[in-house]
Amino acid sequence: MTRPGRLRVENLNVFYGKNQVLKNISLVIPDNSITVIIGPSGCGKTTFLKSLNRLLEEQDGVRVEGKVILDDQDIYQEDIDVTAIRKRMGLLSQKPQVLPMSIYDNVAFGxxxxxxxxRKELDELVEKYLKMAGLWEEVRNRLAEPASRLSIGQQQRLCLARGLAVEPEVILGDEPTSALDPQSSRNVEKQLLNLKQNYTIVLVTHILRQARRLADYVAFLYFGELIEFGPASEVLISPRDPRTRAYITGEIS
Ligand SMILES: Nc1ncnc2c1ncn2[C@@H]1O[C@H](COP(=O)(O)OP(=O)(O)OP(=O)(O)O)[C@@H](O)[C@H]1O
Ligand SMILES: [Mg+2]
Structure with a gap:
């Protein structure tokens, strides 16, 4: 059984010039769950994630067809407020990108x-979101220090806190632990698992073990096509499609 979702993708096609990199993708992203996107390098995972909050049009030569619907509103409609959409969907990128300011100001920025x-209200928010990102205890006595002094793993959790501070409804992550050491990765994973009760989370990973640890639902992309989508227990353990099986067993990578 798949849960209902407020974020729906309908017949999504994405082209870079003449090159079609996403082919007629339709799926409903279940609420309050982690949906993990897996697939070989170059299959369109990052493109798919960016299409969800309209980050693609920042680059030239991109054409998007189809719909991405958030709460019954197509975010590709012409008159949509793109900034408002992006606020509702925070993106965590591969490498943490802290702002060149203090730890405190990074979270207070939004x-x-x-x-x-x-000040009091901001103090409370900074503490609240640093706690949600699992970073508060480590930084509570050094909030005025530049964020760049934190370890990479801490910086990624700071980015998570900064993203949460604008109160998004959806969290998108493009291999958010790939630049982190194993301990920091586990820490970020733990926070994502805590957060899923209240957020819709879409994560790209190429680490199958991470998918197994985190995913409630799995989407397998292959050469721009959505080959299989469903509960993690089905897709990762007994996939229906031979291509998914080949990917899961490591025959294709
Ligand atoms: N700005 C761009 N202009 C042209 N082609 C692009 C652009 N960005 C990506 N592509 C192409 O689109 C396809 C999908 O790329 P995408 O980055 O979405 O793949 P991916 O699944 O995230 O790969 P990886 O696992 O390596 O991150 C690739 O063939 C890539 O070369
Ligand atoms: Mg990618």
């Missing part, structure tokens, strides 16, 4: 943009 000015 709330300040939203007009929150009172």
């Amino acid at each position: 709330p300040k943009l939203l007009g929150i000015r009172k």
Whole structure:
């Protein structure tokens, strides 16, 4: 049984110039779950993730057809407020990209943009989101230090805190642990597992073991096609399609 989802993709096609990299993809991303996108390098995983919050049009030569529907609203409609859409879907990238400011200001950045000015209120928000990202205990006594002094693993959790601070509904992650050591990766994974109760999470990974640890649902992409989508227990353990099976067993990589 697949849960209902507020984020739906319908007949999505993406072209870079003449090259079609996503082919007629339709799926409903279940709410309050982690959906993991797997597939070989170059199959379109990053492109798919970026299409979900309209990050693709930042590059030239991209054409998107089809619909991405968030709460019954097609985000590719012409009159949509793209900034508002991106606020509702935070993206965690491969390498943590902290802002060149203090730890505190990284988290307060979004709330300040939203007009929150009172120091006490900001203090509370900074603490709340650093706790949600599992970083508070490590940084509570050094909030004024530049964020760049944190370890890479801490920086990634800071990015998570910064993303959460604008109160998104969907968290997108493009291999968010790939630049981290195993301990830091586990830490970020743990936070994502904690967060899924309240968020819809879509994660790209090429690490099957990570998919097994995190996924409630799995989508297997292959040469731009959605070959299989379903509960992780089915797709990762008894896939229906021979191509999925070949990928899971390591015959194709
Ligand atoms: N800006 C671009 N212009 C042209 N082609 C692109 C662009 N970005 C990606 N592509 C191509 O689109 C295809 C899908 O790329 P994408 O980055 O989505 O793959 P991926 O599954 O994320 O790969 P990886 O696992 O290596 O990160 C690839 O063939 C890639 O070369
Ligand atoms: Mg990628």
